[in-house]
Amino acid sequence: MPKLKIALIDDDIDRASFIEQSLSSHGFDVVACLMINHLNHQHLQQLHADVILLNIDHPQRDIIESCVNQFDLPTVLFTKNTHKETIKNAIQAGVTAYIVDGIDPEKLESILEISIEQFKKHQKLLKDLNETKGKLADRKDIEKAKVMLMQLKNIGEEEAFALLRKNAMSHRMTMGEMARRLLDAQALLESQFKE
DSSP states (O other), X not given: OOOOEEEEEESOHHHHHHHHHHHHHTTOEEEEEEEGGGOOHHHHHHHTOSEEEEEOSSOOHHHHXXXXXXXXXXXXXXXXXXXXXXXXXXXXXXXXXEEESXXXXXXXXXHHHHXXXXXXXXXXXXXXXXXXXXXXXXXXXXXHHHHHHHHHHTOOHHHHHHHHHHHHHHTTSOHHHHHHHHHHHHHHHHHHHHO
C-alpha cells in the first residue's frame, strides 16, 4: 500500500520540525511542513497531499475553516485543548477528526485511515444530497413548464410532457434544463411586455 501523503500544519516551528522528523522516521511521507500563518493554497494543492494534519495549541474556528475550505481534504486536528466549545467549533468548521492527545506515530496510520474514510463518506452524503436537491428542483421546473405548455398550446398533460421530453432530447439536454429554458423565455417575454 502506498504511503499516505501528509501535509503537516502547525503553530510552533520547533514542534513541527520534530513531528516531521518523527513521522518520516516512522515511514510517513510528509509532503509539506507549514506554519499556520504561512499557508499558501496553491503550494499545498501542488503537493497532492492525502490528508491535512493540523497540530494547534489553541484551535480557532476561522483558521480551521480556512484549512478545510481551501484544501478540501480530510483534516485531522491534534490539540491538547479539551474545551467543549472549542471542540464543537472545530467539528462545525469541518475537521474530520479531533484528537485530544499528542501525535503518536504508532497510532497515527489508523487514525488517518479512519479519517480519510469518514471524509469520503461525508463527501458522498453531500453529493447525494445535492443530487436529490437537483432532482427535486428539476421536478418542480418540469411541472411548471408542463403547465405553461398546456396553457400555451391547449394540450393535455401527457402531450406537454412528451413535447418537453422531445425538445430536451433534440437539444441534448436534461428535461430539467429544457424546462428552465422555457420558463426563462416565458419570464423574459412577460417582462418585455410589461415595459
